[in-house]
Amino acid sequence: MVADTSREERAVSVVLAAFRGVEAFREAALRSLGQRVGKRARFTALTEIVFEDDSHPRKKGKGGGNDRPDGLLVLDTTRQEWTALLEGKIGNDVVSEDQLKRYVADAKARGVNAVITITNQFVARPDHHPVKLSKRDAKGVELYHWSWMYLLTEATLLLEEEAVGSADQRFLLEEVVRYLRHDTSGVTGFRSMNPEWKDLVTQVRDRVTLSKNAEEVRNTVSAWHQEQRDLGLILSRKVGRSVRLKLPREHRKNADKRLEDDADVLVREHRLTCTFDVPDAASDIEVAADIARRSIFATMRLDAPRDKKSTKARVNWLLRQLKDAEADGIQVRALRRGRGQHLKASLAELREDPRHLEDPERSSPPSAFEVFYSLDLAGKFTGNRVFIDRLEEAVPHFYEQVGQRLRAWVAPPPQIQSRDTAEADGEFGDDEQAGRSWAGD
Incomplete structure (x- = not known):
């Protein structure tokens, strides 16, 4: 040795x-x-x-x-x-x-x-x-x-x-x-959460009020910050491109402010979150560890295609991109403008019937989709090393099955109209009409 x-x-x-x-x-x-x-x-x-x-x-x-x-x-x-x-x-x-x-x-x-x-x-x-x-x-x-x-x-x-x-x-x-x-x-990745991790998860389960200045909270956030960076490096090596951890400007400038703000989120929402920017991907990847639910989530958001008028057509547009993806754990949430409920369904259910995301109370189609992978760890969530191991498996798996397949919708270019159609629609102004008459003379 x-x-x-x-x-x-x-x-x-x-x-x-x-x-x-x-x-x-x-x-x-x-x-x-x-x-x-x-x-x-x-x-x-x-x-x-x-x-x-x-x-x-x-x-x-x-x-x-x-x-x-x-x-x-x-x-x-x-x-x-x-x-x-x-x-x-x-x-x-x-x-x-x-x-x-x-x-x-x-x-x-x-x-x-x-x-x-x-x-x-x-x-x-x-x-x-x-x-x-x-x-x-x-x-x-x-x-x-x-x-x-x-x-x-x-x-x-x-x-x-x-x-x-x-x-x-x-x-x-x-x-x-x-x-x-x-x-x-002797070179290693981030291997486990902080020693207080199990106690903190138990406190959240038992609905104990957390303090953002408590040692277990700040140490948990510090450990999460290290894991964010390691997870970004893991993704970078897997895709062969530099995957960037996205931070607000004030957090890039001030690490103490970042720690304080993330501790506040942990105390209020019982969540640890981060966002990754993968070059040329359809959208950012949002990662969350939901301590209350003892689950890991990875999510990407796409605008729905505006040239598709019905919910079914828009859902089918998304399903075609995910036709070869493993359905286990993958769900889709349909986002609509307004305060109505955002419906969700599993990828497997949508493959059977895309109308699962139709809202019986609103006829409007979804304006965007959230595609997410959820992993319920149950009792294993408290394991310092198990949590990290499963997280570092889940996020690359989500990108492999979903992220690398998704393409953002791009509006099709306008088509050249025939002369007869343009004239019938009155799309030429008086000056243009006069110009054509003069040219014809």
């Missing part, structure tokens, strides 16, 4: 070597930090750095003051130089608050612009750091975080999109992917 310290050194060295050797990989990684790499820019990545003014080399360790950054990144754009200390942890190890404070202090003392950490923790954006420092402690230094799985996904997508410049660089990046995917690398 390889020690975590050795695996950490190997993983960091592998990634830094790829940064130096594969242009597309380092450009993608640095772009996520807001750094653009021009053609004339020079990049350097160093491992196991020792500063000249150190009185003695500091040894790596799990805490205490003996730690030393794993690497240093230097980007020289000819106009300015941007530098960053890098610290990686592998397996279940994380960077502690005290350790991060020391790295920030080191960066300030030496004029280094940023500190980057790499662990198996997930964040929505690289500037949403999993370790919270006060504004005073972090002032003057940029803080960023990558998960190992994020770097693995970026490398995988570059290879699948054939965005790597040369055969040598492609070979190097393939070896990086092979290493990070290996079981012994």
Whole structure:
């Protein structure tokens, strides 16, 4: 069994070597930090750095003051130089608050612009750091975080999109992917919800009033935020395109505001939600964990075709797209304008008779459809790992059976009318009629 310290050194060295050797990989990684790499820019990545003014080399360790950054990144754009200390942890190890404070202090003392950490923790954006420092402690230094799985996904997508410049660089990046995917690398996805998950689900079942400031609520939301990011990376690898986690502008700018707002939703609605943008898909995928119902939902919404006048015709338009989909767990909700009830039926029922979505009280056809997959976990919902495992099965399954088959309705282009029809309809004005008479003369 390889020690975590050795695996950490190997993983960091592998990634830094790829940064130096594969242009597309380092450009993608640095772009996520807001750094653009021009053609004339020079990049350097160093491992196991020792500063000249150190009185003695500091040894790596799990805490205490003996730690030393794993690497240093230097980007020289000819106009300015941007530098960053890098610290990686592998397996279940994380960077502690005290350790991060020391790295920030080191960066300030030496004029280094940023500190980057790499662990198996997930964040929505690289500037949403999993370790919270006060504004005073972090002032003057940029803080960023990558998960190992994020770097693995970026490398995988570059290879699948054939965005790597040369055969040598492609070979190097393939070896990086092979290493990070290996079981012994220590790189993992998000594996389980927080320890308080089972108690929180039980409280919701027993109708206990939750507080958004309670530790179990905030820890649950934090765990959900990590799982959102991991789920997006899983979808990205499966479809071979970058699937984006959609966040409101204020949440992109402020991770604390995001945590507070999502905790409020959890307390009020007993739901955890997120939305994914899959490139070229018919609509976003909305994912929800309904704690009260102990169920997982994945949903896509489509406008109904306006050139179809009846409910049956509009439903058949949708059914043709899903003719080869597995029906189990798939349901369709018909949305109509106004306050009336939105009818729903299973995909299996609609295949038997599309009139299941006809409203006996309103003659108007649906204006939109929601197609959703529901998975009732019952007692298994409380399992920290089971919940994550089933969620990461359910959402890709929904996309495979529904998402990749759906096409948004597009209005057909107008047809050229015959001259006789246009004249009969009075579509030419007096000036146009006069113009044609003059031309005829």
